[in-house]
Amino acid sequence: MIPQTFSAIPQSNIAAKKPEALKPLAAIESSKRLAAYTAVDHHIKPEHRIIGIGSGSTVPYVVDRIVQQGVEANKDRVFVPTGFQSKQLIVNAGLTLGDVDEYLSIDVTIDGADEVDRNLNCIKGGGACHLREKVIAEAAETFIVVADYRKNAESLGTNYPPGVPIEVVPFAYVKILNTLRKTFGSPNAALRMAVKKAGPVVTDNGNFVIDAPFEPGQLQDPATQIKLLTGVVEVGLFCNMAKAAYFGNEDGTVTIHRADGTVEQIAAGAQE
Numbered sequence: 698m699i700p701q702t703f704s705a706i707p708q709s710n711i712a713a714k715k716p717e718a719l720k721p722l723a724a725i726e727s728s729k730r731l732a733a734y735t736a737v738d739h740h741i742k743p744e745h746r747i748i749g750i751g752s753g754s755t756v757p758y759v760v761d762r763i764v765q766q767g768v769e770a771n772k773d774r775v776f777v778p779t780g781f782q783s784k785q786l787i788v789n790a791g792l793t794l795g796d797v798d799e800y801l802s803i804d805v806t807i808d809g810a811d812e813v814d815r816n817l818n819c820i821k822g823g824g825a826c827h828l829r830e831k832v833i834a835e836a837a838e839t840f841i842v843v844a845d846y847r848k849n850a851e852s853l854g855t856n857y858p859p860g861v862p863i864e865v866v867p868f869a870y871v872k873i874l875n876t877l878r879k880t881f882g883s884p885n886a887a888l889r890m891a892v893k894k895a896g897p898v899v900t901d902n903g904n905f906v907i908d909a910p911f912e913p914g915q916l917q918d919p920a921t922q923i924k925l926l927t928g929v930v931e932v933g934l935f936c937n938m939a940k941a942a943y944f945g946n947e948d949g950t951v952t953i954h955r956a957d958g959t960v961e962q963i964a965a966g967a968q969e
């Protein structure tokens with residue numbers, strides 16, 4: 698049971714504590730919020746009962762908007778997290794927590810992404826949560842991606858330099874790293890190191906993450922092959938899964954890419 702008093706600090710609050718970083722971050726933060734609020738308004742409807750909550754710095758705005766729908770709207774809903782962070786968000790918002798092993802089918806999952814291409818294929822796992830994120834996305838009737846404008850790319854491998862996050866069992870990482878560099882054409886593949894801990898990032902599942910950069914156009918086939926390597930737990934490529942991606946823009950509009958190929962740019966309504 699997560700202590701109710703502990704509160705994960707949202708990225709928006711962190712930004713507010715660093716005045717020097719406020720200016721460049723402000724546009725990005727408001728883009729994240731635009732995307733998240735619009736996606737919730739479009740996809741979280743009164744009839745939706747089981748809702749998947751993704752991970753990252755855009756998702757707190759998803760939870761904010763869901764909370765704004767009110768106590769009545771949320772009283773019979775259950776929220777399924779994609780990791781430690783989203784579990785905290787759900788609990789701290791006073792929403793009801795559930796798990797994917799209790800609810801085989803999820804009505805809607807909303808999650809962030811590190812990069813999204815024109816066909817709604819995504820790189821995910823910048824927060825090292827992609828194993829659980831993929832399970833929760835696959836379980837959902839509707840999977841929606843929310844992101845700021847920087848994530849909107851023509852093809853994967855364009856805007857996200859670290860590359861594809863690959864969760865691996867710790868004892869196999871050297872072997873997998875070597876295979877990615879030598880056989881899969883990713884010479885700069887690297888073990889992800891922690892920032893405020895000595896040593897590697899350890900996922901919520903106790904595994905390591907390798908980040909493997911690939912050239913645009915090189916990605917689809919390697920993904921399937923990488924998944925087959927012994928010791929690989931999950932690859933952070935989400936292909937043909939999202940029904941729509943919402944990108945918040947600097948000018949206050951939201952660009953919506955849908956799986957049917959339609960693209961719409963809308964002026965977001967009053968969302969404060």
Ligand SMILES: O=C(CO)[C@H](O)[C@H](O)COP(=O)(O)O
Pocket residue numbers: 751752753754755756808809810811820821822823824825826827830
């Ligand atoms: O895949 C993820 C975590 O594993 C996140 O959804 C992704 O990194 C996007 O995060 P942010 O909203 O902070 O840009």
